[in-house]
Amino acid sequence: MTRILHAAETAVAQSLAGFVAAHEELVTFGRDDKFVRRRTLSPGKVAVISGGGAGHEPLHCGFIGVGMLDAACTGHVFTSPTPDQILAAMDETDTGAGCLLVVKNYDGDVMNFEMAAEMAADRHRIETVIVEDDAAYGPSVRSRGRRGVAGTMVVEKLLGAAAERGEDLAGLKALGEGLSGRLRSMGVALRGVTLPDNTRETFALGPDEMEIGVGIHGEPGLYRTGRAGADEIVRLLCEPVLAQLSPLTDARPLLIVNGFGGTPPIELHLAHNLTRAFLRQHGIVPARALVGTFVTSLDMAGLSVTLALLTPEEFALWCAPVTTPTLVW
Amino acid sequence: MTRILHAAETAVAQSLAGFVAAHEELVTFGRDDKFVRRRTLSPGKVAVISGGGAGHEPLHCGFIGVGMLDAACTGHVFTSPTPDQILAAMDETDTGAGCLLVVKNYDGDVMNFEMAAEMAADRHRIETVIVEDDAAYGPSVRSRGRRGVAGTMVVEKLLGAAAERGEDLAGLKALGEGLSGRLRSMGVALRGVTLPDNTRETFALGPDEMEIGVGIHGEPGLYRTGRAGADEIVRLLCEPVLAQLSPLTDARPLLIVNGFGGTPPIELHLAHNLTRAFLRQHGIVPARALVGTFVTSLDMAGLSVTLALLTPEEFALWCAPVTTPTLVW
Amino acid sequence: MPLDAADLSALIGLCREEIELHCEHLGRLDSAIGDGDHGANMRRGLEAVYRERDAISVLPLPAALERIGLVLVMSIGGAAGPLYGTLLMELGRGLAARDLAARELAVRELDAREEETDFAAVLAVAVTAVARRGRSGPGDKTLLDVLYPVQAELASHAAPVRIAECARLAARGTEMMLARRGRASYLGERSIGHEDPGASSCALLTMTICHYFKEQAPS
Amino acid sequence: MPLDAADLSALIGLCREEIELHCEHLGRLDSAIGDGDHGANMRRGLEAVYRERDAISVLPLPAALERIGLVLVMSIGGAAGPLYGTLLMELGRGLAARDLAARELAVRELDAREEETDFAAVLAVAVTAVARRGRSGPGDKTLLDVLYPVQAELASHAAPVRIAECARLAARGTEMMLARRGRASYLGERSIGHEDPGASSCALLTMTICHYFKEQAPS
Ligand SMILES: Nc1ncnc2c1ncn2[C@@H]1O[C@H](COP(=O)(O)OP(=O)(O)O)[C@@H](O)[C@H]1O
Ligand SMILES: Nc1ncnc2c1ncn2[C@@H]1O[C@H](COP(=O)(O)OP(=O)(O)O)[C@@H](O)[C@H]1O
């Protein structure tokens, strides 16, 4: 795909087919392979639907299953899915209680989901939750808000668990929006992304450079600086996250250390340990931590730190049972 | 570690601490942090113990838990653990039924586990299963047998499940050895490994090259060739695997597509889909498939294909419940 | 100039060729300040339209444009899909509404100049719809920075060559802008100094269409 | 030449320095045909011995060597740990057994030449233990290809300079061998043309020890 060369137009479809084949007890293709959905739907439950460009796997398809998503639409690499995919997913998974769309805050994603919602307004009740957890961009810099990055999986998990529990559309929308001030992420890239079409990197980093504040589309980040040691990297990621989180009394902090696709587990756990030490110095002890490769940017080397200050009820939703290709507990 | 720079001597210890902190409900450090073990042992069950150099995560520590390993010893990067670690693990997890050591077939690992077994011969009953699944090296080339690579996780899963079921030491040894002719893997590297001590790659590949038959220690492979498309890569990996597998009537084929650390899920699933197509043409339909990053070589880009022709009983052991940081079902 | 089926089919082919020719260039512009896929996205859209060109070009112009817009929306994805899609769907709908109104009141046929004024008005509405879809406006360093001046030139009855040149300069003019929408906006100050890929594709398509009109115009 | 505590402590320090000095070089040799860690492995082992040098050097020589071997085994890991560890542990045990036997039969003290013969015999046994541990033999392109000729030279009462030179040449001689043991063996034919890292470290240590003996020898 990026390194494993394959015709760019069919690579995403092939990869999705491989994914579905590996998890056929849980998921299946929707109509015309336009999306992937749970094998078994729960009638009367709000359908939680997400999607985005390919290249972020296991997000979103890896989170389809009991306690999380009902369907996910995948676009081309780094390209939002098109409205017909989203329409098809709504038509096939809305069992009467309406559809909740979880959308990462990128102009392309927002516009495509919005067009789909407009086109289906006559036949589905629809609410949309926009995820914008990237601490690299405060709303002051960009009037359109922050990007949605690794925190997306927190929103999908909490909303999925609440929907499973019977929460209605309005309740889910309120839950998603209530979270937004207490969820922040920040990422670093140590090597740029190789695009599938060409072997060129979107941004090339020298071996002694790193890019702070990157998103998950191979776009350059907030600033570039010399390669620092792991402790310093952790500090550069955690400080903006802590600065932007709205404080919460009686919070249950949830920590996610997420690899971008080209960084192996040994490095993620190293960063996790240093992050815990940093947070401890700032009086924060995670109630739960999740370390792994969840929201990727193709084969980009690097990682992001996500911190969510959850209420006890939200934390219970995080801990609620889940059975998906990626998360099982 | 490799890219996330950190003092090489402490990086492995830090990473292990991060791993244990992320999974403290399942695992804990053994005495003096010499190894990692299950939090709760089952008295009377054979202790299944493995280990090897760091840099292969989640192997082995990620497979500690109910239905798989009791303890794992981690050495420095690409360096076998030392006998004192293995001795400590045996002393702490042998609850009376003896210890089964699962060892990847590398001279260093074999010698260190062997020395530990000799030193503990007076106080533990010990059997050793050597894993040698790498199809890149037939025994004809090397009188010391094949390397142990991604197939190691199959051996650990089956022996772990059998031990959980109450199998004794002799039975486990026989099970492990019976499997060896029906388990083969083959890997390809698309970018070499960056060693932690220095930013040098162990073997440097040009952007248009690939290395076929690589192991998991950054050592060069069987041969180097021009970068081929995904279909061709799959063929180059699967053909030697199929050629070396002892046929088995009524086999339950188990397929594993394993990423080496620098290759993202989208590529692994693409390769998985093409591998299924290749196998189908050769009359093989996997009874189960597992796709992900399980046995790594630091941040090496590339992947391996493992095929195991299991008996119905072995397949039942594969499907038996497991609760570890990496596998849960 | 009225467009018949042959014109429409030819224009679709030309636009597709132009994007194909500049696909890599657009990708490179997008790599600098975005995610590098704008060329591939546009190619995918134009290829989809090209595959349907026979069915499309026999439709009345308003329906044809609306259909092109829908095909673009359903094939491009990303930001460019809804934006180009909205532009063409709104253009088609606006022309349809105008035709309907004209037929109802119709005392006489419009002359060429009146028709142009009318088209410019419909385009203005469509461009506004694009701006609403993108929640963006002039100076945000997007394809709107080409659409606005092109619409203005058309409204002032500029010749095709003039409009084409205006589009080219407008796209180049985005180079010095600070991006406030789309992925480039994440770069802040660093977005300055690079031409916007969407503006660039929009100029290329505008130039292709203008060139066709110039060639076809009765001299 | 008998070794006292000061000699042993000095030798430990010199060996550590030598490995430190060539750490990168050994790593590079191992990168070419192995996994690149031989320098780091040896350094870790020698550092561990160095940390314990005070406690080690006051022990009787046999016990000191056995202890050094154990420290190497427990700190190096990989292939080198058990191999160097076995060598020194067996050397220590062999010397202890010889001392015991000598004391039991002791009619007279051994002269220097007899002592050397004796040491060579003990070394031969230790080298055999290493070969058994590694399931390897001469010509496999390992540190044994240095140990065997060094032992032979010692048995023939060669001078320290001669033994050092022999070790150096033996290590270099592994360059043209095809590896049949260790990671290098996975390379097959491709292992030819590179010096074996274990042979190289073994030669460096041998040369350091020989140099010390030459310097200390009554001239
Ligand atoms: N909110 C917006 N309003 C108007 N135009 C936009 C907006 N966001 C992006 N664009 C335009 O879209 C172009 C990028 O398109 P493309 O690369 O195809 O999509 P994506 O950004 O999703 O990868 C930008 O160069 C810009 O001209
Ligand atoms: N089976 C063996 N017998 C003898 N020597 C061996 C054997 N395997 C490896 N060696 C020696 O060990 C050296 C490699 O040591 P080192 O790099 O520290 O360990 P590893 O191979 O585990 O990374 C080789 O160069 C070779 O001299």
Ligand SMILES: [Mg+2]
């Ligand atoms: Mg895109």
Ligand SMILES: [Mg+2]
């Ligand atoms: Mg090693």
Ligand SMILES: [Mg+2]
């Ligand atoms: Mg783009």
Ligand SMILES: [Mg+2]
């Ligand atoms: Mg080595």
